[in-house]
Amino acid sequence: MSELHAETVPFVRETMLPPAPPPTQEAGAVRWLRTNLFSGPVNSALTILGLLIVWFLVNHFWNWFAHSVWNAGSLSECRQIIIDRWGEGSTGACWAVVRERWMQFTFGFYPSGLYWRPTMAFGLLFVALAPVLFSESRKIRRIVLLTAAVLTLSAMAVLGAPTHWFIFAAVIFIGATVIAEQNPGRLLIFSLLFPFLGVWWLWGGSLWGPIMALVGPVLGWVAYRLLGRFSPILAGIGMILVPLLWWIFLAGDAARDAENLASLAIPAVASDRFGGFLLSITIGLSGIALSLPLGIVLALARRSDMFLVKTLAVMFIEFIRGVPLIALLFVASLLLNYFMPPGTNFDIILRVIIMVTVFAAAYMAEVIRGGLAALPKGQYEAADALGLDYWKAQRLIILPQALKISIPGIVSTFIGMFKDTTLVTFVGLYDPLKSMSDAVRASTDWKGIYWEPYIFVGLIFFIICFGMSRYSMYLERRLQREHR
């Protein structure tokens, strides 16, 4: 056999050939181009179409961006500079409007001496958010806290904050950073207090109002402990009733009396002075913080076994989802006065926040209901088998998983709501997009400037919304427990 084989094979190679380099068409940039841009006639046509689009965009807008002017006092001055610099007939972007009207876009008509107050509130917001959003990673938490501290404190110094408030903010930042190093959970106390403090810093007035509002839950807790000795039913009722009675009948008078005894007031700012991104962020954040719990309650109600509860939840959710937000905002501005007792007149921003919250909560409820439905039935049965009651099962087993599944939907609801805060322009509030641009154009200096304010405001919205969607992706990865 082997002899025969040896005769039919005249040559046997004994050493390996060195590997040859791949053909030029299959390596490097040429290969990348061939696979990604010119793999076939359709693909090549698409590439050419794409290049045409890019060329069109660059051709139309490049000069305009390249001729940007950042220092000018008015639109006509801006145009004169562009013509002087690049010759007759050339056009360019006039970003000077952003520079000149920066404060107006950010704070609206907030008193300029008090700009430091919203700035401080916004900076300390990150301290309040740190234990909620950035509790996992020490590195990210440090970066966020330190950046917020440096930016806020320098902004406060520039805006002329009083020394004692500057020291107050610095102490909070330093204290928070130190505490977070040991146990970020302790910062939750600040997160709970922040809504009250934030309202006080933004609207001003007496600190006794927020304090007296906070007393309500404390009284509820006291009532629960005292009545708990007699009967748990009584304790439950007392826990709900006592704070309600306190808020409705006593808190206002108590705050007034306390203010007369020892004044803790800072200058008050009316709601119609709010505007720009300050307004968007205030409404957006309040809506986000309030709509999530309300949405969870609505979703649970809609999946409840109790017929009446379920019917009411379905009616509420479908009604809210069936009407445009603008209609609800008009309800807030025109009809809410009809629904309240005669003589009540409460704040327009608060009314808008209520409507935005209700609107977002209905969508949130549907998103969370999807998450609840996606959870395998075994999880519910396992929770029952462990003998957990309804609320314990929801809190410990069901909701953590269901909320994790619905993170993308929840965040896109948040993004949608934040974008929708621009609609408040139609009920006479100064949103950054339409009302502020119109206000800027109303002055003789900037009459006729359209694109720059739109692009600037759009870019800010893009950064915030895109950042939120990236954060949700990070959160999804962080919470991923299976398939690692």
Add this chain to the structure above:
Amino acid sequence: MSDTAIPAQTPFRLSMLIYDRRYRSLTFQVIVFILVMAFGWWLISNTIENLRVLGKDFNFGFLFQRAGYDIPQPPIPYTSDDTHLRAAVVGVLNTLIVTVLGCIAATVLGVIVGVARLSNNWLFARLMTIYVEAFRNVPLLLWILVVFSVFREVLPPPNAFRGENATASMIFFDNVALTNRYTAIPTLGMTNDPGSLDLGWRITISWATIAFAVALIGGWLVHRAIANWAQKTQDQTGSRPTTWWMSLAVMTVPSLLLIWYFGLHLIPPEMKGFNFVGGLNISNGLVALWLALTLYTAAFIAEIVRAGILAISKGQSEASFALGISPRRTMSLVVLPQALRVIIPPLISQYLNLMKNSSLAIAVGFMDLKGTLGGTTLNQTGRELESILLMMGIYLILSLIISAGMNYFNSRVKLKER
């Protein structure tokens, strides 16, 4: 045995309402019901009291008063002497027009972009990603205002099209003129007009429209019958007869005959004096609103389509190829039916969003339902309670109709589980 026997009937105690699982849910429901009813009664009594203080009443009689304001280009005949009710109907029709046009255009664009984002072409996929992210992360109001500003500030005025050496020129073979006040498009004319059918309430519908509708629906029904026959033949004999030319014929020939019979032709807009006449001058509010809604919603639809296609595992199309099914039929028989199941439910909510977002028409001065009933009528009559409640009711009904229709379609394509 005595352990498993039914426990002796315990006497009913009040605390059982809370501690006994049999009664607890009932107790809770009763409490919730009482609270909700009390809240509702509180709202209604407040409203009655407020109306009494203001000296107003609650009735819809204002709907039958003279409206006294004009609506540009109403879809049904309307003058300022008509009633507020008719103005509201015009508003509803305008809302529906924007919604239908927007849904069609957004679906077409969204599907194209969604598929393009999955293409192998690096450059094109990146461009589409930029488009989708830019439109999804910026408020719709901004896009409406920007598109409207482009129309108003950049386009030439109508008189720029005038004279021998005009500075602006029409597009699409001199059929469409984009101006800063309106978009002039051609209208349809007939040499052999069959007259119109009067539906009452000064609404007329041309017999030609009815004839075309009948021809199209009839053609589609015959096409279905042909497809059924082909399927039956295939089931019996194993070979499918070639039917595409029959389907094409029944779908197009009647319409072509009608076009020839009525002498249907395009009447392009012409410059007369300072304006275009002859064609249809569509206000830029409508065009800008439609364009912005389309671009914005298409970005969302693109993501839905992309997710739907990605949700179908590659094994499905590979298995189909292994069975010897052609790529085209793989797409139509294997991939699309499965992808549609994933795509349609979120698509429904996008259509609903588009309908609700069309209320942003007030930003461009287009008279939709919000502009008529919830805008001018409200301001003129001062009846905000009735106007806004009626407007919300109409939006609610429209939403429910759209979602009912789409849910019917969804139930037809969704997975038949047995």
